[in-house]
Amino acid sequence: MLGALQLLGQKGLDFFQRLGRGNILLLHIVEGLPSLLPRLPLLIRQTYMVGVLSLLIIVVSGLFVGMVLGLQGYNTLVDFGAAESLGTMVALSLVRELGPVVTALLFAGRAGSALTAEIGLMKATEQLSAMEMMAVDPVRRVLAPRFLAGVISMPLLAAIFSAIGVLGGWFVGVGLLGVDDGAYWMQMQDHVDVYDDIMNGVIKSLVFGVVVTWIAVFEGYDAVPTSEGVSRATTRTVVHAALAVLGLDFILTALMFGD
């Protein structure tokens, strides 16, 4: 019993220590962001690595999620004679929820794990130490550009995901199931609000971008510098980022749409 309590206390202390280290690192990263201004090529390169290379998985997933939404939505709405509202349903589901959330989950799996592995391996092969000894701050040169690239990429990827998803829903609803083309777009334009729906979705994806990229760079920087340590850190990035995204999604939804 005492051992279990001790273990629980130790786990709690470890958690808060890691949280503290993570916050300090985030502060250092934010502090280092202005130093990126004269080094834009660094940021562009990382935005390509983190954002552009994630496009394929985002586009394909967005298309299929939109198609599934079109199919499921049609089957439900047609029973109430409201099949013309399919466009509204698909668009609202995507821009409010599925776009930011699924993109963040995919982003954590594709880009987050890659960031953690890259930074963790740089630590294991002493590249970060070598930079420190060359009087170059690795937080500014390695972590800050990757963090900012993630924060910039996430809302753009989520927007692309939603747009492709709307097209997927149109393809199934209008193209295959016979929903009226004009009604699909008209209903969507009437019921989707730029500020209430689209902007809230953008805010969500921005928050998820900060959280996922923060977790990814922190796990890499804090990894035990061995092959096992890097492997564990990569797993932790995906698990923690997914849990954080889902938990935050509930809080943000309650704040934005909870009336």
Added chain:
Amino acid sequence: MSGSCKMELATGRRMRGIVIITSLGHNAAIFFAAVTIMNESSLIQIRDLHFAHKQRVVFDGVDIDIQRGGITGIMGPSGTGKTTLLRLIGGQLKPTRGSILVDDENVPRLPRAALYRLRQRMGMLFQNGALLTDMNVYDNIAYPLREHTRLSETLIRTLVLMKLEAVGLRGARDLMPSELSGGMGRRVALARAIALDPMMVMYDEPFTGQDPISKGVLVRLIRSLNDALGLTSIIVSHDIEETCAIADYIYLLSGGKVVAHGTAQALGRSESAWAQQFLHGEADGPVPFHYPANTFTDDVMQSGNVS
């Protein structure tokens, strides 16, 4: 007492005072001159160094002087904290007690900006080279120059080619780190370490895992670069033959303390049993062959009780 006597007494006291002050001043001048000479001859002074990692004591009162312009070898068995010592000198770790003066600056107490300025005058060769894997050889060496200077690309190119020529790898400038052999990687890392013309270079196990030719090349490079560039070099190693061949002075570390120090010849004559065991690679001695345990008989007798 007459007025003139009083004056004489006062003058006498004043004269004695002047003599004492002059003498004190003279002694102080000699003292400060001695300290200055000491400081001038040793670039790094480590005093009463204590360092512990988690529960393990790594250094327990270590005093080391690294002479300016010389090559100093730090030797000891694996796990004695030789690499940790380099990290302490570089300010990547902080000691629990003691001082580390590098060119008269106390590294553990330096604020971040001053520490980074000092590091620009230090070079370090890591055990595995630690080259940045997303850049080719040329860009690796140009990296510190681009970060810390505003030199034109033309001048940077000239400097990089000079450094590569010094380590004999000018022809390999377009290769990626993954295309280099272990020895070549270390030579490129050495070229990067001297890119900013530092006052000192620290070598972390430079000979480990190298073939005889690469070892010979590294030994020659370390000596010739040290002498030609007027560097101060610190070599952390347990390769006795190579280190003794080039080090002007050697410190042997074990159990968190300096066990012996001196020139290679002096250490060869050392009466320390530990030093002799280490230098001759004997399997048993003050460092026992067996890890501490119960007697073999006890362990065997207990085998009967194992269910």
